[in-house]
Amino acid sequence: xxxxxxxxxxxxxxxxxxxxxxxxxxxxxxxxxxxxxxxxxxxxxxxxxxxxxxxxxxxxxxxxxxxxxxxxxxxxxxxxxxxxxxxxxxxxxxxxxxxxxxxxxxxxxxxxxxxxxxxxxxxxxxxxxxxxxxxxxxxxxxxxxxxxxxxxxxxxxxxxxxxxxxxxxxxxxxxxxxxxxxxxxxxxxxxxxxxxxxxxxxxxxxxxxxxxxxxxxxxxxxxxxxxxxxxxxxxxxxxxxxxxxxxxxxxxxxxxxxxxxxxxxxxxxxxxxxxx
Amino acid sequence: xxxxxxxxxxxxxxxxxxxxxxxxxxxxxxxxxxxxxxxxxxxxxxxxxxxxxxxxxxxxxxxxxxxxxxxxxxxxxxxxxxxxxxxxxxxxxxxxxxxxxxxxxxxxxxxxxxxxxxxxxxxxxxxxxxxxxxxxxxxxxxxxxxxxxxxxxxxxxxxxxxxxxxxxxxxxxxxxxxxxxxxxxxxxxxxxxxxxxxxxxxxxxxxxxxxxxxxxxxxxxxxxxxxxxxxxxxxxxxxxxxxxxxxxxxxxxxxxxxxxxxxxxxxxxxxxxxxx
Numbered sequence: 001x002x003x004x005x006x007x008x009x010x011x012x013x014x015x016x017x018x019x020x021x022x023x024x025x026x027x028x029x030x031x032x033x034x035x036x037x038x039x040x041x042x043x044x045x046x047x048x049x050x051x052x053x054x055x056x057x058x059x060x061x062x063x064x065x066x067x068x069x070x071x072x073x074x075x076x077x078x079x080x081x082x083x084x085x086x087x088x089x090x091x092x093x094x095x096x097x098x099x100x101x102x103x104x105x106x107x108x109x110x111x112x113x114x115x116x117x118x119x120x121x122x123x124x125x126x127x128x129x130x131x132x133x134x135x136x137x138x139x140x141x142x143x144x145x146x147x148x149x150x151x152x153x154x155x156x157x158x159x160x161x162x163x164x165x166x167x168x169x170x171x172x173x174x175x176x177x178x179x180x181x182x183x184x185x186x187x188x189x190x191x192x193x194x195x196x197x198x199x200x201x202x203x204x205x206x207x208x209x210x211x212x213x214x215x216x217x218x219x220x221x222x223x224x225x226x227x228x229x230x231x232x233x234x235x236x237x238x239x240x241x242x243x244x245x246x247x248x249x250x251x252x253x254x255x256x257x258x259x260x261x262x263x264x265x266x267x268x269x270x271x272x273x274x275x276x
Numbered sequence: 277x278x279x280x281x282x283x284x285x286x287x288x289x290x291x292x293x294x295x296x297x298x299x300x301x302x303x304x305x306x307x308x309x310x311x312x313x314x315x316x317x318x319x320x321x322x323x324x325x326x327x328x329x330x331x332x333x334x335x336x337x338x339x340x341x342x343x344x345x346x347x348x349x350x351x352x353x354x355x356x357x358x359x360x361x362x363x364x365x366x367x368x369x370x371x372x373x374x375x376x377x378x379x380x381x382x383x384x385x386x387x388x389x390x391x392x393x394x395x396x397x398x399x400x401x402x403x404x405x406x407x408x409x410x411x412x413x414x415x416x417x418x419x420x421x422x423x424x425x426x427x428x429x430x431x432x433x434x435x436x437x438x439x440x441x442x443x444x445x446x447x448x449x450x451x452x453x454x455x456x457x458x459x460x461x462x463x464x465x466x467x468x469x470x471x472x473x474x475x476x477x478x479x480x481x482x483x484x485x486x487x488x489x490x491x492x493x494x495x496x497x498x499x500x501x502x503x504x505x506x507x508x509x510x511x512x513x514x515x516x517x518x519x520x521x522x523x524x525x526x527x528x529x530x531x532x533x534x535x536x537x538x539x540x541x542x543x544x545x546x547x548x549x550x551x552x
Contacts, residue, residue: 022379062375062382068390072348098372098399099338100426103298106338114344123374125401125421127428145401150376152403155449156442161435166442173431 001118002139003181003206006090007230009055014266016231017258018056018092018208020238021046021078022063027243029250039067039074042250044081046242049251051086053258056234058092058208079115090234091117092208096145098123104133112140119143121186121208124170128177135179141206142183146170146198149188149211171201184208187226189235192218195225204228210236212261219261223268231269237261277394278415279457279482282366283506285331290542292507293534294332294368294484296514297322297354298339303519305526315343315350318526320357322518325527327362329534332510334368334484355391366510367393368484372421374399380409388416395419397462397484400446404453411455417482418459422446422474425464425487447477460484463502465511468494471501480504486512488537495537499544507545513537 010016021043025033028042035041047057059078064071082089093111097104097120111120112134119141122134134142147157147167157167174183187198189211198207207226212219212235219235226233241261245253286292297319301309304318311317323333335354340347358365369387373380373396387396388410395417398410410418423433423443433443450459463474465487474483483502488495488511495511502509517537521529 024382060375060379062373062379062386065386066382066390068386069345069348069352072345076345096374096399096402097338098374098401099336100424100428103336103338106300106342110338110341110344114342123372123399123401125374125399125432126372126424126426127431127433129426129428131428148376148402150402150405152376152405152407155403156401156446157403159437159442159445161437166432166435169435170432 001090009088010231013055014269015053015055015262016233016235016265017054017261018058018234018236019050019054019241020236021057021059022238024063029246031248037074040077043078045251046254047082049255050258051089053262056090056092057082058094058236060094076115079117083116093117093120096121096123098126098130100126100130104130108134108137112137132178135177135182143208144174144183144185146185147187147191147194149190168201189222192221192225195222199226206232206234208234208236212237219264227272277366285364286507289331290545291329291331291538292509292511292541293330293537294334294510294512295326295330295517296512297333297335298514300339305522307524313350316353319354321527322530323358325531326534327365329538332366332368333358334370334512336370352391355393359392369393369396372397372399374402374406376402376405380406384410384413388413408454411453411458419484420450420459420461422461423463423467423470425466444477465498468497468501471498475502482508482510484510484512488513495540503548
């Protein structure tokens with residue numbers, strides 16, 4: 001998918017919501033456990049009930065790998081289902097991979113070619129030759145971790161070098177990599193005030209923002225500092241939507257929660273339009 | 277496996293060799309392609325021919341994931357085969373994972389419980405709550421990336437904060453995490469002179485050292501600066517061993533290459549003993 005197409009979808013749906021499919025077999029409604037593939041059955045119901053409210057889905061691969069080959073099958077069925085039924089959706093493999101050269105190319109092939117995701121999250125620690133192999137794939141996006149939303153983010157990401165924090169150096173250095181227009185960045189919503197500085201370094205690239213809601217970030221604050229004329233944001237919510245109910249109405253409950261976020265996003269998009 | 281058991285195996289075999297099972301279907305001997313699972317057939321032959329010369333095997337998970345569910349099956353069969361036939365071997369899932377809290381626990385379960393590896397490589401960028409979930413597993417090891425052996429290592433890992441490089445801060449901070457005796461660190465052999473400084477910070481933890489041979493590092497240099505009274509090193513070689521031949525004699529050729537490294541290691545161990 002191209003950036004233009006993603007922006008088109010955001011404007012059409014009045015939404016920049018990404019739904020995290022962090023599907024844990026122990027947290028899905030008990031009646032689904034009778035299905036041959038409970039995780040896929042859950043994902044399918046969530047996707048069918050929410051696809052018109054969001055522009056992206058983001059399965060975290062850990063939840064699937066934890067179930068071994070069966071989990072890999074659930075992931076594969078989920079992405080195939082989304083691609084077949086809702087090709088307008090932007091898909092993110094939240095895999096946080098990071099390895100070098102040929103090995104990075106292997107990962108890129110796994111997610112871009114075998115599973116046909118539009119994008120994959122990548123860790124920056126190993127530098128250029130761990131990121132560029134992903135950037136070689138046309139019309140695919142590499143979403144680099146910059147400033148994450150967990151407490152451990154302060155262990156290394158905010159260490160200062162000559163007055164510049166590590167995550168800022170990651171943003172600056174990444175822009176010197178091949179095809180930087182295919183880069184997006186993960187920036188946690190719990191540090192919305194940092195977004196102003198981040199936008200100075202990466203004024204245009206899309207930011208994938210976890211941590212709105214469950215982890216305490218405010219949508220309004222994120223938009224205030226992070227939104228661009230082309231929106232430039234994908235706001236992720238996982239548990240708040242997919243686990244809104246454990247009863248038979250789980251998909252409806254997810255849709256209701258997604259609607260609340262979509263409506264809040266619609267009014268943020270309106271602010272931009274009135275600004276223009 | 278405990279550290280004591282690993283040290284015991286090293287002394288018994290006079291080897292601290294780790295063989296990287298980075299098995300690429302396009303590089304294995306053509307006659308194996310007739311097998312139902314060529315990658316597993318290749319790994320099995322390599323393991324059968326080399327297990328007495330090494331103390332560890334390290335499949336890089338990217339090579340398996342690139343083949344989708346089939347690849348995941350090959351990985352699963354490989355680790356099961358090693359555990360069943362050579363339980364004295366230390367196994368490393370070279371996955372370079374990094375995610376937070378419950379998600380990190382999911383990855384830990386995938387590698388430690390589902391696949392039954394002894395250890396997994398982990399990226400440090402997300403900090404404490406991305407590493408400690410792995411350290412919660414008793415008798416399992418977390419091998420944290422510190423200084424990798426690729427050119428991109430110099431993008432961020434060697435940036436200086438108050439005269440201290442990022443990788444050194446990673447080592448120091450990691451020692452404050454829960455169960456630091458279950459930590460090992462990845463340190464590339466291409467920077468053997470850095471090992472002296474590294475050993476000042478982590479005098480006892482095992483170091484997993486890639487880059488001897490193919491990437492230009494010298495075994496003698498690495499041992500000079502990095503070896504401890506309990507050896508404290510696992511030296512990895514992948515392509516130099518497993519792709520020594522593409523003919524029917526590939527396993528014999530791998531064994532011959534592994535023997536050369538094992539003999540060089542035996543003489544390094546002898547140096548330590550005469551020093552004591």
